Amino acid sequence: MARSNDEVAALFQEYADLISITGGDAFKARVYEKAARAIGGHHADVGTLDVKGLQRIPGVGKSIAEKVVEYFRDGSVSAVEDLRAKIPAGVRQLTAIPTLGPKKALALHEELGISSVEELADAIQAERLRDLKGFGPRTEEKILHGIELLQSSGDRVLLDVALDLAEETVAGLSRVTGCLRCAYAGSLRRFRETIGDIDVLVAATKPMPVMRAFTELPDVTEVIAHGAKKTSVRTGKGLAIDLRVVPPDSWGAALLYFTGSKAHNIRIRESAVHQGLKLSEYGLFDAESGEKIVSATEEDVYARLGLPWIEPTLREDRGEIEAGQRGELPDLVTESDIRGDLHTHTDLTDGLAPLEEMVRSAAERGYDYYAITDHGPDLYMQRMTDERMLAQRDQVRQLDRAYGKGGGMQLLHGVELNIAPDGGVDWPDGFLAGFDLCVASVHSHFNQDRGTLTRRIVRACENPYVNIIGHPTTRILGKRPAIDADLDEIFAACARTGTALEVNAHPDRLDLRDEDILRARRHGVKFAIDSDAHSTLHLAHMRYGVGTAQRGWLTKEDVINAWPHTRLRRFLDKGGRPERHSVT
DNA sequence: GCCGTTTTCGGCCCGACTGTTTTCAGTCG
Numbered sequence: 001m002a003r004s005n006d007e008v009a010a011l012f013q014e015y016a017d018l019i020s021i022t023g024g025d026a027f028k029a030r031v032y033e034k035a036a037r038a039i040g041g042h043h044a045d046v047g048t049l050d051v052k053g054l055q056r057i058p059g060v061g062k063s064i065a066e067k068v069v070e071y072f073r074d075g076s077v078s079a080v081e082d083l084r085a086k087i088p089a090g091v092r093q094l095t096a097i098p099t100l101g102p103k104k105a106l107a108l109h110e111e112l113g114i115s116s117v118e119e120l121a122d123a124i125q126a127e128r129l130r131d132l133k134g135f136g137p138r139t140e141e142k143i144l145h146g147i148e149l150l151q152s153s154g155d156r157v158l159l160d161v162a163l164d165l166a167e168e169t170v171a172g173l174s175r176v177t178g179c180l181r182c183a184y185a186g187s188l189r190r191f192r193e194t195i196g197d198i199d200v201l202v203a204a205t206k207p208m209p210v211m212r213a214f215t216e217l218p219d220v221t222e223v224i225a226h227g228a229k230k231t232s233v234r235t236g237k238g239l240a241i242d243l244r245v246v247p248p249d250s251w252g253a254a255l256l257y258f259t260g261s262k263a264h265n266i267r268i269r270e271s272a273v274h275q276g277l278k279l280s281e282y283g284l285f286d287a288e289s290g291e292k293i294v295s296a297t298e299e300d301v302y303a304r305l306g307l308p309w310i311e312p313t314l315r316e317d318r319g320e321i322e323a324g325q326r327g328e329l330p331d332l333v334t335e336s337d338i339r340g341d342l343h344t345h346t347d348l349t350d351g352l353a354p355l356e357e358m359v360r361s362a363a364e365r366g367y368d369y370y371a372i373t374d375h376g377p378d379l380y381m382q383r384m385t386d387e388r389m390l391a392q393r394d395q396v397r398q399l400d401r402a403y404g405k406g407g408g409m410q411l412l413h414g415v416e417l418n419i420a421p422d423g424g425v426d427w428p429d430g431f432l433a434g435f436d437l438c439v440a441s442v443h444s445h446f447n448q449d450r451g452t453l454t455r456r457i458v459r460a461c462e463n464p465y466v467n468i469i470g471h472p473t474t475r476i477l478g479k480r481p482a483i484d485a486d487l488d489e490i491f492a493a494c495a496r497t498g499t500a501l502e503v504n505a506h507p508d509r510l511d512l513r514d515e516d517i518l519r520a521r522r523h524g525v526k527f528a529i530d531s532d533a534h535s536t537l538h539l540a541h542m543r544y545g546v547g548t549a550q551r552g553w554l555t556k557e558d559v560i561n562a563w564p565h566t567r568l569r570r571f572l573d574k575g576g577r578p579e580r581h582s583v584t
Numbered sequence: 585g586c587c588g589t590t591t592t593c594g595g596c597c598c599g600a601c602t603g604t605t606t607t608c609a610g611t612c613g
Binding site for chain 1: 585586587595596597598599600601602603604605609610611612613
């Protein structure tokens with residue numbers, strides 16, 4: 001079950017989209033969008049609040065509060081239903097295509113009767129868009145490319161969606177009598193960036209009660225297959241879940257098998273064959289006698305193959321087996337190694353929560369330090385000024401005195417700078433020198449040529465005040481590809497200048513991605529795993545960043561926010577920032 | 585529809601880019 005806040009947020013986002021598509025008041029649409037974000041990021045369950053309590057959420061007034069109450073009372077909101085009746089769901093789906101917004105979607109629907117992505121693709125093939133006003137050949141091309149992009153992420157869903165569903169499923173099945181062990185496996189256990197379907201494994205002597213309970217879970221909309229060993233269902237989110245039930249003593253072999261990856265499994269099975277053994281999901285057997293040797297735990301199986309236990313996040317056949325054989329597997333960074341978050345926002349710019357709330361939530365996570373990095377003035381929409389930034393700094397210093405007491409949490413005042421098309425940033429050195437750290441990121445002009453983009457980011461690295469390059473490739477999963485820059489040149493510049501690369505933990509981004517991390521690491525780059533939180537809830541995204549970092553083989557030595565505060569401070573000094581030592 | 589050291593109306597993030605235009609609409613961040 002989704003959090004009820006997420007349900008309501010999705011509903012209002014849909015309502016906002018429908019208002020836009022039907023040509024309703026743009027300001028009204030924006031208000032609903034804002035309310036959707038505020039509710040999605042609100043810490044308390046909106047299902048438990050009354051109209052008065054709801055109105056205390058910023059951006060939620062009387063009308064929206066009443067719609068929330070209506071939703072929990074009636075299961076639907078009549079205003080939303082009215083618009084749904086007017087516009088087929090597929091028309092809204094069209095706006096998921098990059099470069100295609102509500103206006104074009106409505107035109108396509110009204111003029112050509114198109115109400116799904118498939119129909120749109122067909123219409124383009126049939127050249128039916130040619131006569132439509134405002135639709136030229138470039139538009140056609142861009143839409144086709146957008147559809148491709150949309151479909152390349154295909155049926156896969158983002159890590160957070162899959163993980164929530166998997167954890168609920170595991171919790172639900174673990175309560176069933178006779179369920180001895182339960183865990184999710186597959187690409188989810190390996191923390192891949194998107195998930196095609198969820199694999200859940202249960203150890204039980206009698207499978208049927210577990211299977212039955214599985215088909216009756218609240219998210220299940222369709223039972224695809226139902227047997228004694230395997231049951232497959234589809235859920236409301238369109239995501240399929242496969243459940244395998246195995247005898248308790250096969251647990252380890254089955255978990256290993258269903259965790260994959262396929263490439264990893266093939267390699268270890270080969271290794272088994274070379275040793276006169278046979279490995280399957282039921283256990284490790286003697287090839288000749290067929291006698292079972294081990295199967296109870298993953299450790300047992302790996303050990304009999306002459307390997308240490310290998311972290312699931314490494315199981316991609318990227319050298320982990322060889323490293324294991326040599327006893328050189330990395331001691332991967334874990335979430336508990338993370339001592340602080342170095343890229344977060346507040347409602348001074350586009351975050352949802354005030355500074356105090358963000359800091360309180362960070363402290364609850366047990367961090368040793370925490371950086372506030374709101375946007376600088378070059379992102380015009382955020383209306384940042386020198387005065388507002390300095391006023392925030394005063395607030396941060398005050399809070400730091402309260403939180404830093406007795407070895408508590410130290411606060412760093414930072415900024416997320418915008419890397420301009422020429423590689424410059426928002427402020428001159430003199431002003432930048434006042435920050436404890438600077439994140440710098442690309443937010444626009446993604447289509448510069450490769451050389452220009454590369455030089456642009458390298459120049460940002462060479463800025464003595466830029467400590468971290470935020471979401472370095474700017475990709476958004478399923479929406480926007482990575483920028484075309486020479487990453488190796490950027491990685492080399494980072495290593496040379498003492499600039500860290502971010503592993504942005506937001507499940508939409510996961511940027512850098514695992515392969516890039518592996519490459520950057522070889523250049524000797526350091527990394528910062530950051531939530532880029534825009535609400536208190538986003539602080540918990542850290543786990544996705546850590547999973548991605550593990551897939552990139554990172555240890556806590558590689559990750560600057562796994563270091564003690566004093567060591568971090570030395571790194572942030574970039575070998576002595578000039579303005580700190582001499583007046584220019 | 586929300587909000588107010590602009591307070592019950594009249595604003596609401598603002599600028600750039602792209603493609604289709606011939607002066608601008610749509611989309612994006």
